[in-house]
Amino acid sequence: MSEDTLTVSVWRGDGEKGSYVDYEVPRMESQTVLDVITYIQRRLDNSLSYRYACRVGMCGSCAMTINGKPRWTCRTHVSKVAPDGKLTVGPLRSMNVVKDLSVEMTEFFDKWARAEGKFHPTKTRNDDFEKVSPSDRKRKQASAGIECIGCGVCYSACDVVSWKSDYLGPAALNRAWTLVNDARDGGQKARLQAVAGDAGCHACHSQQGCVEGCPKHLNPTASIAGLKRAAAMAALKGDLK
Amino acid sequence: MSAPNDIQSRNVQTEARLWLAQRVSAMILGLAVVVHLGTIIVAVQGGLSAAEIVGRIGGNPLWTAFYAVFVLAIAVHAPIGLRSILNEMTALSPRRVDLLCFIAAAFLAVMGYRVVRDFYLIGGAA
Amino acid sequence: MSGQHRNHANYWAFIVHRVSGIALALFLPVHFQVLLLAVRKPESFDGFAAWAEAPMVKLAETALIVLLAAHLTGGLRLLAIEFLPWRDWQKSVVAITAGISLAAGLIYLLNVT
Numbered sequence: 001m002s003e004d005t006l007t008v009s010v011w012r013g014d015g016e017k018g019s020y021v022d023y024e025v026p027r028m029e030s031q032t033v034l035d036v037i038t039y040i041q042r043r044l045d046n047s048l049s050y051r052y053a054c055r056v057g058m059c060g061s062c063a064m065t066i067n068g069k070p071r072w073t074c075r076t077h078v079s080k081v082a083p084d085g086k087l088t089v090g091p092l093r094s095m096n097v098v099k100d101l102s103v104e105m106t107e108f109f110d111k112w113a114r115a116e117g118k119f120h121p122t123k124t125r126n127d128d129f130e131k132v133s134p135s136d137r138k139r140k141q142a143s144a145g146i147e148c149i150g151c152g153v154c155y156s157a158c159d160v161v162s163w164k165s166d167y168l169g170p171a172a173l174n175r176a177w178t179l180v181n182d183a184r185d186g187g188q189k190a191r192l193q194a195v196a197g198d199a200g201c202h203a204c205h206s207q208q209g210c211v212e213g214c215p216k217h218l219n220p221t222a223s224i225a226g227l228k229r230a231a232a233m234a235a236l237k238g239d240l241k
Numbered sequence: 242m243s244a245p246n247d248i249q250s251r252n253v254q255t256e257a258r259l260w261l262a263q264r265v266s267a268m269i270l271g272l273a274v275v276v277h278l279g280t281i282i283v284a285v286q287g288g289l290s291a292a293e294i295v296g297r298i299g300g301n302p303l304w305t306a307f308y309a310v311f312v313l314a315i316a317v318h319a320p321i322g323l324r325s326i327l328n329e330m331t332a333l334s335p336r337r338v339d340l341l342c343f344i345a346a347a348f349l350a351v352m353g354y355r356v357v358r359d360f361y362l363i364g365g366a367a
Numbered sequence: 368m369s370g371q372h373r374n375h376a377n378y379w380a381f382i383v384h385r386v387s388g389i390a391l392a393l394f395l396p397v398h399f400q401v402l403l404l405a406v407r408k409p410e411s412f413d414g415f416a417a418w419a420e421a422p423m424v425k426l427a428e429t430a431l432i433v434l435l436a437a438h439l440t441g442g443l444r445l446l447a448i449e450f451l452p453w454r455d456w457q458k459s460v461v462a463i464t465a466g467i468s469l470a471a472g473l474i475y476l477l478n479v480t
Contacts, residue, residue: 264446264449264450267442267445267446268446270439270442271439271442271443271446274435274439275439278432278435278436278471281475282474282475283478285475285479286478288416288420289416290409290413290416291404291405291406291409291410291412291413292409292413294402294405295409299406319388319391319392319395322388322392323388323389323392326385326388326389345392349395349399352396352399352400352403353399355399355403356399356402356403356406359403359406359407360402360406363406
C-alpha cells in the first residue's frame, strides 16, 4: 500500500449480522476520521450510514469506536490513530446498532431520565430567585459536571455498562450528581433513591473508562463517588427505601 | 428493556448501608493489616514455631482485642466484596448470593473467633 | 479489537484488586485453620512450619503478601477516590501502590530466606 492511502475497515450491517469491509481512502493533511468516513460515503459507497452534525467538536453526534476506543471522529486526527495507514471504525459499543455506524441512543437517554437527571423546580415566578454564590462548594461541584452534551462516549467506554444492561451509566449518574448539588432542585430524595443500588452508583468500581474517554474532560467517576457518599448519608438517616 | 428495579430483590437502603459498612471495615483493615504485616515480617525472622506465636500473643489482652476487631472487620468486609463479584460474574439469583455471603460471614466470624479465643485462653505472653 | 479500550491503569488496578480479593478470601479459612493448630496441636503446627520452609512454599507466601499489599494499597486508593477531593494524579497512585506491594513482598522474602 502506498503512503498516500489509508486502509479503513468499517463495520457494515447491524448489531447481529454484518462484517468489517475495507475501503481505500486517499490520505490528506490534517485529515480527521470523520473526513475519512464522509469520503467513503460520498465517493465510494453511498449505502454507508453514519451520523454527524457540527463536525467541529461541539455536538457529540459523531462518536464512534475507532481502533477499539470510543471517540469523536471529527476530533480524531488520522495521523494520531493510523500511523501505519490502517484504521478500524465501528459503531459505539453497548448500544444497539441501527445500521453500520449509527446506534440507537434511546436507552442511553431513558437511563438519564430514570436517574432523575431532570430538574425539579421549587419556586414560582412570584418568588425571588435563588441566590447561589459562584464560590459555593456545591455549586462548584455541579459546575464541574454540567458541560455534558450526551455524546455517549463514556457510556460506551464503561465496562460495567457492557456487563450490566440495567446499569444507569456514567453520563446519567454524572447528570444526577450535578442536580444533587443544585440548591434550587426539589427532587433530591427521589433522585438518591433512583441512583443508589446496584443498577446505580454502587455498581461503579472506579475503573475510570469514562474519565479516559470523555472528550470534554468531565469526571463521572468523581460524580459517582459523590453519589455514593450522598446515598450513604441518606441511608444512615433512613431516608432511602 | 428492563424496568429499573426488577433485578433488585433487595432495597436500595440496604445497598447503601452495605457499601458504607464495606468502606468502614476497609479503613479498619487498612490499619490492622499494616500492623499485622509488620509483626509477621518481624516474627518470621529465624523461622516460626507454635511456641513462638503463643509466646508473643497468647493470653495478651491487647493482642486479643486487636485480633478480635480484625476478625470482625474481615467478617464484614470479605463477604460484601464477594457479594459484588458473585452478583456481577455469576448467574446466581440475588437471594442466593445474599444467602451465600451471609454464610461466608458467619463462617469467617466463627473460625476467626475460635482462633482469637484459643490464643487468649492458652496464656503464655505478658 | 474490543479489548483495546481497557488498556489503562485504573482498569488493571480494578482487575488486580478483584483477583487479590478472591485469593485472600480463599486463603483466610486455611489461615484460620492452621492457626488453630498452633494452639491445639503445636506439634502438628511445627510440622507444618517445617514443611513450609520449602522454597516453593516461601515463594507462595511471598506472592500472598504481595497480593495482600496490593489489595490494601489498591483499597486505600479507592477510599481516596470515594472520600477525598479528587486529585488528578490518579495514575501515579496506581504505580505507587504497585511499587509498595512489590516492596512488601520483597521485604518478606528477604526476612524469610
